[in-house]
Amino acid sequence: MKNVASVIVDVPAMQTDRAYDYLVPEEWLGSILPGMRVVVPFGPRKIQGFVMELKEKGEVSKLKAISEPMDLVPVLNEELLSLGNWLTDKTLCFKISAFQAMLPAAMKAKYEKFFRLEEMTRLDELPDPLPDLFRKNSEISWKAAQEAGILPLIQKQVKQGKVDVIYKVKARAKKKTVRKILPAFNRDQLEGILESLPPQASKQKEVLRYVSDASNEGAPLLVKQVIENAGTTASTIKTLVNKGLLVEKEEEVYRDPFEDRLFEQTSPLPLTEQQSQAIKPIVDVIDQNLHRTFLLYGVTGSGKTEIYLQSIQRVLEEGKEAIVLVPEISLTPQMVHRFKGRFGDDVAVLHSGLSVGEKYDEWRKIQRKEVKVVVGARSAIFAPFENIGIIIIDEEHETSYKQEENPRYHARDVAVQRAETHKCPVILGSATPSLETFARASKGVYQLLTLSKRMNDGDLPHVSVVDMREELRNGNRSMFSQELFDKLQTRLEKGEQTVLFLNRRGHSSFIMCRDCGFVVQCPNCDISLTYHRFSNGMKCHYCGYEEAVPNTCPECTSEHIRYFGTGTQKVEEELTKLLPGARIIRMDVDTTSRKGSHEKLLTAFGEGKADILLGTQMIAKGLDFPNITLVGVLSADTMLHLPDFRAAEKTFQLLTQVSGRAGRHTLPGEVVVQTYTPEHYSIELAAEHDYDRFYLQEMAMRKMGAYPPFYYITMITMSHEDLMKVVAIAEKLSAFVRSRLSESTIILGPAASPIPRIKNRYRYQCLIKYKREPNLTPTLKTVLDQFQQQYASGGLTISIDVNPYMMM
């Protein structure tokens, strides 16, 4: 009899990163299955866990029993369970983190502690104010006790055995319900009932008539609607329920994030010659149930989405499911429209803009097989489908597909892994593929499909690169070059729209003293504080530290201290000064933080309510309005100087992407790129729309620097409050790693991180570059093991990032 469950418990720590065995109580035998969440006793408390497998015998002799199951059916199927193990191996994360990453946040448990009277304890034994409190409630929450300042008092009672501590696991997920009512009689009885009611109860009679009439077939009616349609109130209905004439019931509903939106149904569009060529191999692979990865390399506007849609159509016809990943989808409502438009209610949407509850509901639609297609951001790659027929990753090169916290996975790798098990194709789509992907396509590891023509046969916009040093020499000190300014003005006159694009990184507005050059820095992190006009304060992006803007320089007491840099707010100010008539929409963290505001601003712009859209990289995506004929990039090279070997690649991708926003329809588009380094190949070649040459040039650079795709890299970052300690540990750690890895492997460092201190912790890093290193994972595991003690006691943290995208 398999009545022992091995369980991964919700304690993300090295020591607990293994399965614990529990007895399955008789009453749950057969209903507790692998992949379910359960509540288990762990030490003195109760926590959540995932059942891995059922077996006959436990590892130790006496086992505790599972307290209760948290699910009716498994939330992780067999495939996802083994995918979790794979993820753990690949990213060196805790098992529990891997499983939690695969589920919506709503399913992560919350814990709370309570005090309860021991059975034998009488109230008068306790000191004030405990008797009163326990008289009111049989349980006092830990938090409440703490807030009331009586925590030490209660804990004393606990020690004396008079009060007990109990631990509760709370499910975060709440299913949304609506109240509905049903008549408790059938239609023939209605007249009799109406007569039996007192004559003055006219409202009640009206409601009964309405309900009896409206609920044919005995379908329950929404209370809300009855109130509206019968012109009554909640209390009338309540009275009728109390009289037993109506039956009330709660019914579960999905929160619908797209409730009041209509999606116009679309049908497959005829494909161009190139599109048909590209889709053929995909369809072949679908028909043959094969796994293969395709790179769909198509210039902006070449119709990649239609290929996605028709491939999915094929997959659905075969009775299978599809996963579509898009970068931070809340930014591309247009994409949602296209999928909902084609596949209607078969589509679930998972993106960061949804509330926890909404995400949970969308996830359950997938789990219950109520949808066939999921469109979502990174984590949607874990959608619990069981019969996947295709996985599509749009804008494959986007770095948001890499999760920057544990488990540090890349959705692309997970996609390929899942597609292998499901024997289905993966399609990576991009106009500017990542070097890694394009290199694989060139080598034939991926199959390359090319779309070189724009669908409307339009030309790519003309890009002119403006040397800002030249502008400066000519005495133009503003942030707009003469050329950009002239073109802006022409657009305004013609009533056409402009998008102005500002690189945020490295140019956020900091506070600097004009006399001595002093920059206000965060006291906890080695980074300058960012000015926020909203609160007239300065904020640290890393630790959240905030302080008011000083009136005088703390260094030299000069009064010429003010904010610098080209924040979007500042650009907006200058724009209104230079072009007083222009209507501007600004999109940045400040104006888009509220839910739905992003879409609202975009819609307003699309409806022509503004002449200029000004924003950070968030506007680079999914912007597709016919009236945009000018795109301006204010400073193309800010990103170029970051300490990141992908800086050139990112610059190229970004410039290509923004330029693609201009002239997508009948009106021709123009792009102006302002830069201080016009000779840089990433800027030059982006202006020429020449990805192929950029690829060759950048590959040469990567080869020289021994970077991906020629080498794999893994980054180890150590941090500690004590600078000397972290230096010592870093030395020891890298020496150890060096001793265990092969000769051909390059180990850089240890060296201080580009941001040497965050939240008062000093950071050192070590970069490992390797071509083939079978010993790497075991070595890293040993590292984690060996430094565990200091990890636990000395406040050391080690983070390992296999294939990092953030080098800071």
Added chain:
DNA sequence: GGTTTATCTTCA
């Protein structure tokens, strides 16, 4: 991660 248990400090 939280809790209990073992070990070390500190101070009368």
Added chain:
DNA sequence: GAAGATAAACCG
């Protein structure tokens, strides 16, 4: 020698 602080061990 007890109370308090800190490190180590364990959780089935």
